[in-house]
Amino acid sequence: MKKVLFATTALVATAGVASAEVAISGGAEMGIVGGDLFYPGNDAAQFLTSVDVRFTMTGETDGGLQFGATVDADDIADMGLNGYDPVDNVNGQFADYTVFISGDFGTFTIGDTDGAYDRVLTENFGNPGSIGDEETGHNGYNGGNNFDGFYDGQIARYDYSFDAFSVAVSVEISDFNDEYVFQLGGAYEFDFSGGSAEVGLAYAYDSWTEDTLIGMTGGVMLDSGFEGGIMLEQFNDEFFNGLFDYTYVGLSAGYSFDAISVGVNYGVYDADNFGEAAGFGLAAAYDLGGGAAIHFGYGTNTEGANDGDSGYSFGLAMSF
Template structure:
């Protein structure tokens, strides 16, 4: 059995040499602890393996695909979004808690969960699968340095990850996004679309457009982005952000988004008219140490608020081995009810 397996593996590898220019294998493993105010402190382990394939046609067209085994393993039909600490969790994007069933949907034609495919020619790139929408791809986020095991710095109730329609404000898309990018010099323009689950209702498709500018201006690495995203009978979002990295290792950022909520919205923001978000971030990198801090606040109809901050620190020991620590804090005032919660994680990450 072992000999047959080895022979089969060699055959697949040989076929790959003939049909593609490059097949790369990468991954990471994490181990440590995590917990919080409403979470018992417990062990944390995670492992991720990614296959990246690329090639080039005779006319210069490039193409490729990647498969994230950690993201694609298991079924996708039973994934639900957590509701704690209330509306803030849904509004800010939340964290997904999935119950994996016996049937894996990772390679089903109409849904994606960790795979993306692209073709590119002359500055134009078409990407389909588990990829970012145009707003998410073009507008920078405020987690500027460091990283944690449990993403504490990006899951608090004041963070805007640009994914309100992919699991936050709306959770009805099928996870398969088509995005067209055009890059010329320092400017990149993007268009994207995401269908309702299995393309059920084209009137509810999610559309987005975004533009970004990235260049070194006067010794500052600037990254500016603006995006628009909308879905009929749900909401429209306009988002803008600017980040700058200095030569001394300091980086700064600010972001703002405005939400126009439809009267027919039946999700987490049903009954609301509008909302806005303001966020700031700061990061500092010195030799092997990287530390990032961000803060944000959502205001809904000028009354309800969800705010929070996140801290992440990474110390690189070399060779792909890192020590990581993170902390996130959320404070909400929804319908006159105040609440707060926090999370933390601590441990090591190994990059391969």
């Protein structure tokens, strides 16, 4: 469950059909990035700008079923190709849009969405985000999505919640054979005096390699503004007879007070045959109000490939 960098406000327009809406939301970023975290050997500073526009379409049937779709503006042209982009598909990627239907039975989603593993796990507690994502780009970061996009990037996921429990199951299939990635996960959230806590457990399996992932996260969110947690993961490499087996431990924490939010994270991969890879990340934000916030991000590799490389970003994020 990746934490959202900033909330979006929707501009709602009635679509001319009863119980149907089309909402437009977006974001923009401007600032400076530097360091050699993402470009080893080149630490030159450069300007960064980005703009994103997203359309969210929702409706409801006479029987009370909710349905909808989301699409980014730059992927609208791809929709005419039924999801297949002959350029992007070189890298196994599809257009960034999803379609869903929801009711008392739960929610069924297909598209460029999280697998069940990533859906139920919270890998980074208290992260306010940055415009360059340096705090999540180091050797020790685990996004919980290692098996997502393994085939064509189109994931079918089912979600259901009851009381404090939530479960998710997902499948991603290959376009060229009968291979698939299967994921299953569950989470439990509960309140206590002064805050709340959550735990999640997930499993992922790839039928082609027979590799598996088992992950767990747990965290607390206090009313005082502090939150923190841990992520544990075990990768079992069956395809190469254990050559790439690893365990992972990640720690993250954040604190928000008034308009200021600060988050840190540290993680270590311990591979049986390749040693350790680790890194540290820091992000901070100051909320200006009205959908604008100043963000700072920093990440550094403390062990493993490109040890010592680091990067930073500073700038303004805007939501509309």
